[in-house]
Amino acid sequence: MAESKLENLPGSDDKFRCPICLEEVRNPKYLPCYHTFCKPCIQTYxxxxxxxSSDNSPKTIHCPVCRKSIQAPSDDASSEEWACSLPEDKLILSMSIDSDRSKNQYCMFCQREDKNVQAKHWCxxxxxxxxxxxxxxxxxVPILESHKIVSLSDVEDLKTNIEIDxxxxxxxxxxxxxxxQDHDQLCCSICFATKHRTCKKVQSLDDVALEIEESSCKVTPVCFKDFLKKLDALQEEYKDVLANxxxxxxEILTCTETKIEEVKSLIDKAHNQWMKQFEQKHSDAVGHIEIASDEVKRLATTVQEANTMLQRVLENGSTKQIFVTRHKVRHQILDHFERLRDLKTWTIVHGYNQPDTDFxxxxxxxxxxxxxxVFEKSDTTLITLKEFASKLHSNDILHRQEIMARKDWMSVEFEKLSEIILPWMAYYGLFIDDTKVLLSVENPPSLQIYDITDSxxxxxYTYPCSTTPFGLCYSGExxxxxFVSFTTHIDHFQIxxxxxxxxxKMESIQLKTYMKAISRGSTxxxxxxxxxxxxxxxxxxxxxxSNSLKAGDEPFISASFYSNHYAITRDNHVVVADHANKEVYTVIHTGRPRGLAFDLQDNIFxxxxGNKLRQIRRGGGESRDIDLPGITQSYNxxxxxxxxKILVLDYINKFCTYKVL
Structure with a gap:
């Protein structure tokens, strides 16, 4: 920023200085705003x-000092013509005359001929x-005879006759x-005749100067100097503000750079963390696929060896050898199947997705x-094993299930097989073979097994527990x-x-999330x-x-036998969702739905x-009520x-088993 001290301002000493070159003004010309400049300086400007100016409007300039817009005398005026047309500031010229400096003055007319002749007079x-x-x-010269000429050495005469028009x-x-005075404007005779003839307060300069001299006492050099000091103070204030x-x-740039570096550091840290997690996920996915592929390869070896053995025996062996061989290879393969079912590698990653890139x-x-x-889905290996196992089993669960699945389940009937009054409430139960059921008992905390052979x-059998058991489900086929849920952990039992x-008890699995009801699907x-x-x-x-509003004293959930769907009760709704937790359909129930179960055709009980069981057709369309002899309030x-068979737990401390007809 330029220095703003008074001594550096134009006119701040005893010389009239040009605001452009800051030198003593030469050939002074002034603009309509009364700011005076050297003719060469204003011409260059x-x-x-x-x-x-590039449009068709008249050329204009802005005063270098006050920025007032000044229009050219004509559209085609050159810069030299424009500068020459500006009035000469004769007042500055006259005020520049000083008898004390006359020895340094040269004749202006002689200077035009490049002669430096000492000036003795002022015209x-x-x-x-x-x-x-x-x-x-x-x-x-007649035209010059009337000019008023004063000697530069005559101080008094110079002072009284210096005034110019x-x-x-x-x-x-x-x-x-x-x-x-009406318009506060200086006028020539033409100005007066054309614009101020009707004005009431128009006086000669000599008369008005005497009248307003006293009222103009505020316009003094002292006043200007005081104001210049204030302007100088303002400039100093601007300098301080600018420095600040x-x-x-x-400070802000440094702080911003620091913050940006911090953000970059966070982004780099998050990126590295994300990369490690993604790499680990990918490594785990690839590892699971490789393990699954290796296990399938081992199973293929077992089946190939069994097939070779059976084929040779069928060709060359006796009837007894054929029976023994069939029994051995069947159990060999089924044992292999059982081991594969217990593996935790059959949920395979099939794709990736980056849901949000707004980092x-x-x-x-x-x-x-x-x-x-990661997009996971159940591997078809277990389904393939399950289908083949059903062919190897004689009178086994899968074979019997396949036969029952052929029924029209929306028209089946129930025949009561057994019942019992319980001394306590049981919320969850499970069949553990054809004649026995397992119940989780709240008080006293225990697992109890009941024989349902008789009516x-x-x-x-009673297995005491340290805490209350809740949900039950199979751990395999x-x-x-x-599996038995104790809310904070899952115990795995073999019966x-x-x-x-x-x-x-074979193992205990600690849970990171609180769980009560549990149900096992295919994978x-x-x-x-x-x-x-x-x-x-x-x-x-x-x-x-996802959230699921509580709909009663205990939560209930059931997985489908064949699909990847599961059903859960929520208020007076039954919600069916898929393996990705996306709701497939919802059934609005007028009563208070509690426990539920899929049948073999994915209809829902x-x-x-009450004393009935509501059955909803798959998809939530048709429904019917089935009578439950012996049950007062069906609860699960x-x-x-x-x-x-089917097991129904009564809210009034009772359960009944029924044969499905």
Whole structure:
């Protein structure tokens, strides 16, 4: 920023200085705004600025000092013509005359011929310093004879006769003669005649100068100097503000750079973390596929060896050898199947998805990137094994299930087989073979096994628990291995049913999420708490979760036998969702739906706290009520894996088993 001290301002010393070159003004010309410049300076300025106009309007410039718009005298005027047309500031010229400096003055007329002749006189009319010779010329040239000439050495005469006439800016060749107080304007005779004839307060300059001299006492050099000091203070204030702005700018730039580096660091950190997680997910997915492929290859070896053995025996062996070989290879393959079912590698990743690429928002909200989603689906290997196993089993569960699945389940009937009054409430139950059921008991906390062979069931085994057991489901295709939910952990039991019933805990799985109801699908575990429904991997690791409003004292959930669907009760609704937790359809029930179960054709049985069981056709269309002899308030329902029997728990401490006809 330029220095703003008074001594650096034009006119701040005893010389009139040009605001452009800051030197003593030479050949002074002034604009309509009364700002005076050297003629060469203003001509150069006009040349550089007026030439920038590109439209058809008259060329204009802006005063270098006050920025007032000044129009050219004509559209085609050159910069030199424009500068020459500007009035000469004779007042500055006259005020520049000083007898003390006369020895330094040269004749202005002689200078035009490149002669430096000492000036001795001042011609008021020419507003020029002249030498003795030029004065002589004034005396014998008629047009110059009337000029008022004053000696530069005569101080008193110089002071009294220095005054010159002020030219009119509007009318060339005319001088200011009167002052219009109505318009506060200096006028020549033409100005007065054309614009101010009707004005009431128009006086000669001499008269008005005497009248308003006292009222103009505020317009003094002291006043200007005081104002200049204030302007100087303002400039200093601007300098301080500018310095503060520059310092603040640097501070903000530094701070911003630091923050950007922090953001970059967060982005880099989140990216590295995201990369590690994605790489791990991909590695796990590839590893599971490789394990599954290797297991299928091993199974193929077992089946190939069994096939070779059986084919040779069929060709060359005796009837006895054929029977023994068939028995051996069947159990060999079934044992291999059983081991494969227990593996936790049959949920295969089939694709990836990046749901959100708004990384900036993710950084702001969570300081990390959203993980890549994996698309998982149940591998068809288990289904293939299941279908082949049904052919190998003789009178087994899958074979019987296949027969029962041929029924029209929307027209089946129930025949009561057994019942029993319980001394306590049981919310969850499970068939563990054709003649026995397992119940989870709240008080005292225990697992109890009942024999349902006779019309009155009887308890044959009690397993005390340290905390209350809740949901029950099978851990595989066999009925003698079950999962039991204790809300904070899952216990895995194997049940031996021979001459003596034995319940043996094989493992305990700690849960990261609270779970009560559990149900096993073909490859996934479905679970529910009082407020959430979840889809889990076979190891109970939660894959999907969503809110599920509590609809009663206990949550109930059931998985389909064949599809990847599951059903859950919510208020007076029954909601059916798929393996990705997306709702497939909803059934609005007028009563209070409680426990529920899919049949072998994916229709749904629903307990309605009455003596009937509501059955809803798959998809939520047709429905019917089935009578339940012996039941007062149906609370939960469990279908035998073969579909041959059904267990109904009564809210009034009772359960009944029925044969499906």
């Amino acid at each position: 006009i040349s550089s600025t007026a030439a920038c 008021k009319t020419c507003t020029a310093t002249i030498c003795d010779d030029c004065k002589s010329i004034h005396s014998f 002020e030219p009119c800016l509007v009318h060339k060749g005319k001088y200011i003669e009167v002052f219009c 702005l520059n310092a603040k700018k640097q 900036l928002r993710q950084i702001l909200e969570n300081q990390n990137f959203q993980n890549v989603e 009155i069931a009887r308890c044959v 066999s009925m003698n291995k079950v 031996e049913l021979s001459d003596k019933v034995i319940l043996k 996934l575990i479905f679970s529910g708490s009082d407020s959430e429904k979840m889809i889990c991997a076979p190891d109970f690791l939660v894959k999907h979760t 629903i307990c309605v706290m 329902v469990v279908l035998h894996p073969t579909g041959e």
